[in-house]
Amino acid sequence: LILSAGGRPVIGDSPSGTVRDVDEVFELTGMKAISEELGLELLNLDREGCHRREMEGRTYYISKPALDADVLINLPKLKTHNLTVITGAVKNMFGVIPGYRKSEYHRLFLNPDDFSELLLDIYSLCEPDLTVVDAIVSMDGDGPSNGTLRRSELLLGGRDAVSVDRVIAKIVGCPPSRIPTLRAAERRDLGVSSLDQIEVLGEAGAEIPGFRLPSVRPLY
Secondary structure (H helix, E strand, C coil): CCCCCCCCCCCEEEECCCCCCCHHHHHHHHHHHHHHHCCCCEEEEEEEEECCCCCCEEEEEEEEEHHHHHCCEEECEEEECCCCCCEEEEHHHHHHHHCCCCHHHHHHCCCCHHHHHHHHHHHHHHCEEEEEEEEEEEEEECCCCCCEEEEEEEEEECCCCHHHHHHHHHHCCCCCHCCCHHHHHCCCCCCCCCHHCCCCCCCCCCCCCCCCCCCCCCCC
């Protein structure tokens, strides 16, 4: 679609905590094959340099390609997470932090609410123009490491990532108040505070039947 509109799509990734090189991730996920077929550029965000940004007294190093892009499209996978309940649109922007600095942030911000404030900082500094959530195959249960794959057969898209996450909460049957990133967004007046204020088209208003949320939450 980007090519047909006259744009030049570039695919970038920085997997968190992977023991494999990101180039192997590109190959295993099929991103390498599609990039070769369509003549697209693949970027290892761990190798492309950073811009330094400050927010709320904290310093962040954010991928140059993410901040320099004319249009930034956020492509999260719908899955559960034992720290943030779901990994959705806002949480996926953690990927613009290159390399193992992500592990450092996880170590420093163990409390889900503190970590979610950090995620909202990063989201605010590098806000995507469009989010497309891949829930064709999602993960429920005790994600991201011990969850269960399931075919949900859904794609969701929206221009406001916080609103997308609020719709995801409805789809997975989770009260928004249980999701720390949505609590943090409401404190900061980001996105909308009510699902009634979001125009939902298509089948995105339906719940995924039997979607299991994480059963174990960290102690803090």
